[in-house]
Amino acid sequence: EAQVTQNPRYLITVTGKKLTVTCSQNMNHEYMSWYRQDPGLGLRQIYYSMNVEVTDKGDVPEGYKVSRKEKRNFPLILESPSPNQTSLYFCASSRRQSSYEQYFGPGTRLTVT
């Protein structure tokens, strides 16, 4: 089944404790992206990747890191999480030629206390 998976789905952590949210897709998509969704602000792009070893900042990259060592994986790293990073996070992937049709993962709800 074609899908984007994220882990964990729910995470409660404390300020400053490094964490990684994994994202994996099995559709051989070139393009992958991370978004956060907050009430009243909608989906905002954090980072994106056009292909392996190619990443770039989105609209709200501060406090986040990403890497793309393999085509299928695109982990999101929070080196020192803060309460303002409490949010719903979505990973998405698409073919480069049709990046408008993004396939989203199920989301990761992160709470930083």
Added chain:
Amino acid sequence: RKEVEQDPGPFNVPEGATVAFNCTYSNSASQSFFWYRQDCRKEPKLLMSVYSSGNEDGRFTAQLNRASQYISLLIRDSKLSDSATYLCVVSLFGNEKLTFGTGTRLTIIP
């Protein structure tokens, strides 16, 4: 001014009715337009693209008005399963970046 603006709703509409909502965008250079659907606590999914000539898919019709910089979504004969948040999405030509609106929440009432 936000790049993409939508009325957040909620719109509570009886089953079988026709409902329409608009979305405005600020960047006149925007070239591609889409509607995504997001069910409660689920991930967004592409509903349909919006072409200059309009686009119809079953009960759903999407239209673009470049002069006034808005796109619309019309749902005819609404079903309970249409209850969701509808996200307006815009991108520049040749740009993979999508800009999402905050969404319009629709509830279909039996």
